Amino acid sequence: MAHLTPPVITPALARTAAPSFRLRSTSLNSVRLRRVFDLFDRNGDGEITVPELHLALDRLGLGADLDELAGAVAAYVRPGRAGLGFDDFEAFHCALGIALFGDGSAVEPKxxxxxxxxxxxxxxxxxxxxxxxxxxxxxxxxxxxxxxxxxxxxxxxxxxxxxxxxxxxxxxxxxxxxxxxxxxxxxx
Known part of the structure; x- marks a missing residue:
């Protein structure tokens, strides 16, 4: 499912992202993203809700405003679901990376x-x-x-x-x- 709406990047959300937010190695990024997803999915139901994402960011010292986070995530939550499935999380991560750092995905890392x-x-x-x-x-x-x-x-x-x-x-x-x-x- 392709999401065309870019996430809303507020100053608070932008402050939480480091340049390493998106590794340029696709296979390593996919493994890392799956691990991050599993860590954030506190109850193991296969979805990351906004409160779960907020708690995880908070524990990592990357606190984000709950309402801003909910606004940024909303376009990626599929109808009828409580949170982001892995594919949705991956699309959100990709769009957030592009919004923050530009589209460098076609460039092979040095x-x-x-x-x-x-x-x-x-x-x-x-x-x-x-x-x-x-x-x-x-x-x-x-x-x-x-x-x-x-x-x-x-x-x-x-x-x-x-x-x-x-x-x-x-x-x-x-x-x-x-x-x-x-x-x-x-x-x-």
Whole structure:
């Protein structure tokens, strides 16, 4: 279903978007978007309602006015539905990206741009900026997102050990990058 109405971009909504809002790697973007959708769909019903989206943005420190958000999302909610299905969410995300950053979807990313996007994503997890993602940092991010995986430090340590090649108990940028490329390949 193609939506022709662009989302209403208010100054408050524009402030929440970072340049990494839209990765230029299509397959990685699709995987990331599906994960974001699943995270925001708090009750797992396959739809993201405006209150769910508002709560998720709030928890990420990207608070948006509830009425402005509802106005921007309204054109993407299909008749008879309470919220955005994944296809609707994807269309909304795409239109929001175009409205904020222009249509750069036809441009293939340069290696430097991909590297910088990876570094920016890594910095989200590396809260203290020491160049490593520790179990505590990963747990903090998972907790901010309201994920159950973040409640058990042992579970977080197991997640880290799955990608920790040098077995130092933390994830460096190289390990993070390999993990992200593995995710991208699995999605292709």
């Amino acid at each position: 290696a430097e741009e991909e590297e910088e996007e990876m570094r920016e994503a890594f910095r989200v997890f590396d809260e203290n900026g020491d160049g490593y993602i520790s179990a505590a940092e990963l747990q903090a991010v998972l907790d901010k997102l309201g994920l159950l995986d973040g409640r058990s430090i042992d579970g977080v340590r197991r997640m880290i050990s799955a990608v920790d090649r040098d077995r130092d108990g933390r994830v460096d940028f190289f390990e993070f990058k390999n993990m992200m490329r593995t995710i991208e390949l699995a999605a292709s």
